[in-house]
Amino acid sequence: MVSMPIYGSALLSLCLLTGLTVGRLIGALLGVDADIGGVGIAMILLILGCDASQRRGLMKAPTESGIVFWGQMYVPIVVAMAASQNVRGALSGGVMAALAGLSGVGICFVLAAVLARKGRKEETDS
Amino acid sequence: MSILEGVLIKNGLLTAFALIGVTMLVSYWASEKLTRGRLHGSAVAILFGLLMAVLAGGKNGVADIPMLSGVGLMGGAMLRDFAIVATAFGVRREEFVKSGVIGMASLFLGLFVSFFAGGAVAFAFGYRDPVSITTIGAGAATYIVGPVTGGALGASGEVIALSIAAGLVKAIAVMIATPFLAKLIGLNNPRAAMIFGGLMGTNSGVMAGLAATDPKLVPYGAMTATFYTGLGCLLGPSVMFMIARALF
Structure with a gap:
């Protein structure tokens, strides 16, 4: 069978559509109108899907390129996302909104440092 | 001028690819030449993106400008999630x-x-x-x-x-x-x-x-x-x- 980039992109799309549906379903089950972990579920599906197709020899270079391309578009897409943020809205909230947003960020940076280091020490110890 | 504007608006996503492509080019150049690589090119590009959003001033940043509405599509949830799932390809x-x-x-x-x-x-x-x-x-x-x-x-x-x-x-x-x-x-x-x-x-x-x-x-x-x-x-x-x- 001929390998084509669209097969990769189609697999990627199916994973994301399934993930978003499952995420919404989990949300609905828990009674919230929000997606819980849709993208994470899609990532797991993609990893499993690629594993399975690789083992069957279905994942050839052209098919792969249909996935890899989108992964490489990630940074530019994030730049576009940054350019469409409501930055004025963030600035217009005044001191209280800024402090409310920043206080958590500050504490979480400290916690991230503590947790990340702790884990690494354990790893080198064992 | 209005002909060009019409083309850019009608092909919004392509306009976005062109604009963001140029932004990336300038950012990676600036990262290498001005910060000697200390500030990553993508970090410079994201700062540029935020700066553009401030200057445009809309609720959706530059995407509120009709000519740049495609930036909203490019940076919207659909393509963002699509690209992020794609980054999982090849991770262990x-x-x-x-x-x-x-x-x-x-x-x-x-x-x-x-x-x-x-x-x-x-x-x-x-x-x-x-x-x-x-x-x-x-x-x-x-x-x-x-x-x-x-x-x-x-x-x-x-x-x-x-x-x-x-x-x-x-x-x-x-x-x-x-x-x-x-x-x-x-x-x-x-x-x-x-x-x-x-x-x-x-x-x-x-x-x-x-x-x-x-x-x-x-x-x-x-x-x-x-x-x-x-x-x-x-x-x-x-x-x-x-x-x-x-x-x-």
């Missing part, structure tokens, strides 16, 4: 499994810390009713958790607007601060990225912050961050509100 499955538990634990820790920090600030600024305190605390989680929680609890429009602003400040702060603080907090491996994603949670902030630090870390941080907003919407109007009501 064991990394997710190995750090799964601490990643999920950091998720709850991050949500509680943000709610309490945001709520404490609201209290310090004179808010005394549990609904407002919970809503502003929820905004300190993400700018989606804020209005969802506020809506469910019946918070005032002014408080909901404040919660959105708090969430936006958080997202932008994480975008900008992450590449500068990455070394200091040991953010250079998949495990740390999963912890970081869970603690910060703000999708756009984590994704842009990690992209500006090391694109290889993006799938790991995204994996945990993707659960944050949903969990926040679940806990905000329930557990967090009950805690706030018990305290105030």
Whole structure:
């Protein structure tokens, strides 16, 4: 069978559509109108899907390129996302909104440092 | 001139590809020549993006300019999620499994810390009713958790607007601060990225912050961050509100 980039992109799309549906379903089950972990579920599906197709020899270079391309578009897409943020809205909230947003960020940076280091020490110890 | 404008508006996504492509080119050049690579090209590009959004000044940044509406599509949820899932291609499955538990634990820790920090600030600024305190605390989680929680609890429009602003400040702060603080907090491996994603949670902030630090870390941080907003919407109007009501 001929390998084509669209097969990769189609697999990627199916994973994301399934993930978003499952995420919404989990949300609905828990009674919230929000997606819980849709993208994470899609990532797991993609990893499993690629594993399975690789083992069957279905994942050839052209098919792969249909996935890899989108992964490489990630940074530019994030730049576009940054350019469409409501930055004025963030600035217009005044001191209280800024402090409310920043206080958590500050504490979480400290916690991230503590947790990340702790884990690494354990790893080198064992 | 109006002919060109018409073409650019009609082909919005292509206009976006061209604009963002040029932004990337200029950013990577500036990163190499002006900062000698100390500030990653993607970090410069994201800063440029934010700057453009400030100058445009709309609710959707530059996407509110008709000619640049395609930037909103390119940077919107659909393509963003598509690209982020694609970054999972080729990552090692064991990394997710190995750090799964601490990643999920950091998720709850991050949500509680943000709610309490945001709520404490609201209290310090004179808010005394549990609904407002919970809503502003929820905004300190993400700018989606804020209005969802506020809506469910019946918070005032002014408080909901404040919660959105708090969430936006958080997202932008994480975008900008992450590449500068990455070394200091040991953010250079998949495990740390999963912890970081869970603690910060703000999708756009984590994704842009990690992209500006090391694109290889993006799938790991995204994996945990993707659960944050949903969990926040679940806990905000329930557990967090009950805690706030018990305290105030």
